[in-house]
Amino acid sequence: MPTLTVNGKKVTVGQDAVILDAARAAGVQVPTLCQFDGLEPWGGCRLCVVDMWQQGWDADWFKMVTACNHPVADGMRVVTDSERVVETRRVVLDLLLARCPETPLIQRLAAEHGIAATSYEPNPTPTDCILCGLCTRVCDHIGVSAIASVNRGWGREIAPPFHEAPPDCIGCLACAEVCPTQCIPYSEGAGQRRIWDKDFEMLCDPVTGEAVITKAQAEHFARRSGVPQGYFATSDTSKRRVMAATFAKLKVVG
Numbered sequence: 001m002p003t004l005t006v007n008g009k010k011v012t013v014g015q016d017a018v019i020l021d022a023a024r025a026a027g028v029q030v031p032t033l034c035q036f037d038g039l040e041p042w043g044g045c046r047l048c049v050v051d052m053w054q055q056g057w058d059a060d061w062f063k064m065v066t067a068c069n070h071p072v073a074d075g076m077r078v079v080t081d082s083e084r085v086v087e088t089r090r091v092v093l094d095l096l097l098a099r100c101p102e103t104p105l106i107q108r109l110a111a112e113h114g115i116a117a118t119s120y121e122p123n124p125t126p127t128d129c130i131l132c133g134l135c136t137r138v139c140d141h142i143g144v145s146a147i148a149s150v151n152r153g154w155g156r157e158i159a160p161p162f163h164e165a166p167p168d169c170i171g172c173l174a175c176a177e178v179c180p181t182q183c184i185p186y187s188e189g190a191g192q193r194r195i196w197d198k199d200f201e202m203l204c205d206p207v208t209g210e211a212v213i214t215k216a217q218a219e220h221f222a223r224r225s226g227v228p229q230g231y232f233a234t235s236d237t238s239k240r241r242v243m244a245a246t247f248a249k250l251k252v253v254g
Helices: 019-025 083-099 104-112 134-141 174-178 215-225 236-249
Strands: 003-006 009-012 049-053 063-066 077-079 148-150 157-159 186-189 192-195 198-204 211-214
Touching (some): 009 019, 134 174, 198 215
Antiparallel strands (some): 049 063, 049 077, 192 198, 198 211
């Protein structure tokens, strides 16, 4: 397993680890916005940049890389708080603060880096979407791909096709749950869920009456897994009760 140093602290990590894993093992906090442990790393937000040196390079030559997706190597040296790393993060946050001047997460991160107000012209129509791509990536990951990033430059946004109710959306809320700024609205009530301007019928637990999952979501996962659709309509509470009852009937053989 590779051994490296992060801000002078030696750590040993797994063979498939990335620099962000090593930083965490060293107890060093590296800011991220587009990283989520359940998804493949993307390196899109550029906030997790660090300086990195590896064996064979000149002693004073460091390369700036994104920590979330750069693999570690034995003997590597990582610096997370060099002057140019901190300044690069400040530029990223300055731009994000211009795009999202009213977003608490961005305001907090900017303040932590000494930025009270953006040096750019603030967005005249503020948004909480930081274009981290987590919502589209998780949607792709579960095999739906109902939303995507559209347009370029200042007009880039996350949206369904033609800004209409996406036909492939299953109402699973994965996009809303993974969003770091909670900017994807949805509503629930009376056995219905609404997200992306699309209404979904909720399946309810036959015992507790608890709304568990959308019908479209149950159908999607039943097709992908081969598990009967009814399984997904059973709440976790009911599943635990069934399991508890099963264990209660077991006899200890000894």
